[in-house]
Amino acid sequence: MIDNISYDRSLQGHRRVEHRLAARVRVVAEAYALLAPSLVGFLLFLVAPIFGVAALSLFDWNLMGAPSFVGLDNYRELAADPEVWRAVLNTIYYVVLNIPAQTVLALLLAVALNRRMRGGKVLRVVFVLPWMAMPVALGIIWSWVFDPRYGVVNQLLGTVGIDGPNWLTDPAWAMPVIASVNVWQYTGYTMLILLAGLQAIPHTLYEAAAIDGTTPVQRFFMITLPLLRPSLFFVLVTNMIGSFQIFDTVFVMTQGGPGGATDVLNFHIYQQGFQLFRSGYASALAMVLFALILLVTAVQFLYFRKRTVYDFS
Amino acid sequence: MSRKIVITGVATAALLSLAACGGADDSDSTGGTVTLRYAMWDEVQKPPIEQSIREFEKAHPTIKVQIELNNWNDYWSKLQTQLAGRSAPDVFWDHVSYFPKFSKEGVLTDLAPLIAQDKVDTSIYDPKLAEGWKVDGKVYGLPKDWDTIGLFYSTKALKEAGLTPADLDGLTWNPADGGTFVKTLQKLTVDENGKHADEAGFDPKKVKQYGLAMQAPTGQQDWWNFALQNGCTLQDKPWGRWTIDQPACVQAVQFVQDLRLKYHVAVPATVTNPPNGPSLDQVVGRGEAAAAMDGSWMLRAFDTALPGGAFGVADLPAGPVGKGSVYNGLTEAVYAGTKHPKEAWELLKWLTSERHQKAVAQAGAVWPGIPSLNDVFADAWKAKGVDVTGFKKAAEGTTMGYPLTEAADVYNVKALDIFNQVWLGQLSPQDAAQKITTEANAAIK
Numbered sequence: 224m225i226d227n228i229s230y231d232r233s234l235q236g237h238r239r240v241e242h243r244l245a246a247r248v249r250v251v252a253e254a255y256a257l258l259a260p261s262l263v264g265f266l267l268f269l270v271a272p273i274f275g276v277a278a279l280s281l282f283d284w285n286l287m288g289a290p291s292f293v294g295l296d297n298y299r300e301l302a303a304d305p306e307v308w309r310a311v312l313n314t315i316y317y318v319v320l321n322i323p324a325q326t327v328l329a330l331l332l333a334v335a336l337n338r339r340m341r342g343g344k345v346l347r348v349v350f351v352l353p354w355m356a357m358p359v360a361l362g363i364i365w366s367w368v369f370d371p372r373y374g375v376v377n378q379l380l381g382t383v384g385i386d387g388p389n390w391l392t393d394p395a396w397a398m399p400v401i402a403s404v405n406v407w408q409y410t411g412y413t414m415l416i417l418l419a420g421l422q423a424i425p426h427t428l429y430e431a432a433a434i435d436g437t438t439p440v441q442r443f444f445m446i447t448l449p450l451l452r453p454s455l456f457f458v459l460v461t462n463m464i465g466s467f468q469i470f471d472t473v474f475v476m477t478q479g480g481p482g483g484a485t486d487v488l489n490f491h492i493y494q495q496g497f498q499l500f501r502s503g504y505a506s507a508l509a510m511v512l513f514a515l516i517l518l519v520t521a522v523q524f525l526y527f528r529k530r531t532v533y534d535f536s
Numbered sequence: 537m538s539r540k541i542v543i544t545g546v547a548t549a550a551l552l553s554l555a556a557c558g559g560a561d562d563s564d565s566t567g568g569t570v571t572l573r574y575a576m577w578d579e580v581q582k583p584p585i586e587q588s589i590r591e592f593e594k595a596h597p598t599i600k601v602q603i604e605l606n607n608w609n610d611y612w613s614k615l616q617t618q619l620a621g622r623s624a625p626d627v628f629w630d631h632v633s634y635f636p637k638f639s640k641e642g643v644l645t646d647l648a649p650l651i652a653q654d655k656v657d658t659s660i661y662d663p664k665l666a667e668g669w670k671v672d673g674k675v676y677g678l679p680k681d682w683d684t685i686g687l688f689y690s691t692k693a694l695k696e697a698g699l700t701p702a703d704l705d706g707l708t709w710n711p712a713d714g715g716t717f718v719k720t721l722q723k724l725t726v727d728e729n730g731k732h733a734d735e736a737g738f739d740p741k742k743v744k745q746y747g748l749a750m751q752a753p754t755g756q757q758d759w760w761n762f763a764l765q766n767g768c769t770l771q772d773k774p775w776g777r778w779t780i781d782q783p784a785c786v787q788a789v790q791f792v793q794d795l796r797l798k799y800h801v802a803v804p805a806t807v808t809n810p811p812n813g814p815s816l817d818q819v820v821g822r823g824e825a826a827a828a829m830d831g832s833w834m835l836r837a838f839d840t841a842l843p844g845g846a847f848g849v850a851d852l853p854a855g856p857v858g859k860g861s862v863y864n865g866l867t868e869a870v871y872a873g874t875k876h877p878k879e880a881w882e883l884l885k886w887l888t889s890e891r892h893q894k895a896v897a898q899a900g901a902v903w904p905g906i907p908s909l910n911d912v913f914a915d916a917w918k919a920k921g922v923d924v925t926g927f928k929k930a931a932e933g934t935t936m937g938y939p940l941t942e943a944a945d946v947y948n949v950k951a952l953d954i955f956n957q958v959w960l961g962q963l964s965p966q967d968a969a970q971k972i973t974t975e976a977n978a979a980i981k
Binding site: 286287288306366371372388389391392393394476477478479480481482483486494497498499500 | 609612613616617619620641805806807808809810811812813814822945946949952953954956957960962963
């Protein structure tokens, strides 16, 4: 009897395990089925090319003849190439011009638009509009806007008696112009993410703080900013990655010029790969860019990991 | 089970997407009509060429021609990417600086058998132009045009400075004091207070009109000419090594920098640096420079910017070793991988025919590859009140062809970057010459 019961129990237990296992398999299969479309794309168009580029960086190949294996020669060459270092510095210069301006502007806009106000919804759409437009088309339009003779910018400056510079052919101005165009384009997107983050902060916290007699500025720094950290982390990481990969605006507006003043890493890669047809060397440069982004992202993760993530759901 | 499904799914999708990558360009022949792609880089020449091609299409109802226009910089990267991807245009403009590479890589159709088969008379072309495109009895292109460099000037600016076109004849320059060339340019350079560059009180920071504008991605329209006039050779021999670090060449680069930074008679590089600076016809057209060094292919552009005979063309100055100009010519070439070799050859024959080149010459676009038509071009401009015979005299005098090298890509990309820095005053001519020589030579195998 006892045996029977225990047998029965163990059988039941076994069945339960089997049942649970089947359920788990079903869940996992379902997950994979749902993941499949994007996973295929991810593997085929992202992971595979990354390995392809890593492999290609060990070869010398002009796209036409047969590739020849050169080991780490490409890396040795780029380490000694002053133009590569110029490109790295130019890229960092661009990121420094771009990210703080874009983040601060987006934060201010998000806070401003987070309150109930007339036309607030329309304004949100207006600020996000540039992000929806094509960067190449925007680059062309901004080139007109910054044209030294016929552009709107210099004509406006002219009305107040300022002789505007040659924005895109002056090495001192070319990069700031490129950066400002991108700030203008991506601030709306950043604002949108931060706005969502702001709306997740419970009102009760502000009410409590107000009762405690805090000023709005104190509330911003003691409540808004710390609680916005997850959203800020997200926009900083993704925007930083995007900024390091700046290409389209440079390609359309300056072609890396004047005199290499806007020759950023991604444009340099394009030039080596598709103007000089040194696809091995270009791949090695791409790996450098990859490593640079990985490093910066890792540092950001380390910094933000120490901070608490608040969950109000 | 689930894993198997996923793997099968991935594999199927991969195959499908690979299949989609193939056979993308089979759509160009429909209903017996063949569409040929014809690639070029000069917007100024496009209208008359397009017009003549309409006639070709009328004569060949089964052939349609689609012109693909890209500016000089994009043209070469695009064309070479297309060549690597086996999807190049059927017929395209070819340039001496890329010809060596192309002929080696076998991407150009050998026209010799076709010429023999159709008994095409190639003696009508200037041998100076036609010979350069033959390698071991193979013919990789037929002459399209030729060009030299001249001094385009605004007649209004000249008059305002109290000069006549005759004052631009026989000018000389030298590396020491700039010679009569710089003296004349000083008279043509005016600041906002109306002071000329040779007068006391001239403010080089507030120049209203400069004497000269220069812009050249490779050097063809600016320092190469001074180099030739100064006894510099860019290479030790055709197909050889670059020798730009020689003193005669460095002096020529220095002179171009001096025109901007020392004499203040040339438009600053912050305005004219390629590829973002406005083209020189615009710079002269809006009165920012009195004259510009530019190629004969720019005549139509200058005529648009300064219509009604408001511009003229003078010879380049003579340097320490005499006069001289860069001389160059393009060919029409057929892609070796074209799917329509017969039709492409028909188009090429049209483009290099007397009829087509006459039409293009009559429109004043470019000097034709067929010398007997040179007068057609000169007459077309004479009718507009512009004497262009100086270009022809330059072609008959001392000339320098485009350097023949395998390292054209490297030279072109690096020169744009390096010389822009020299013109901006960020790099010394000596350092620049050393740099470009080393880097371009490193690309020669």
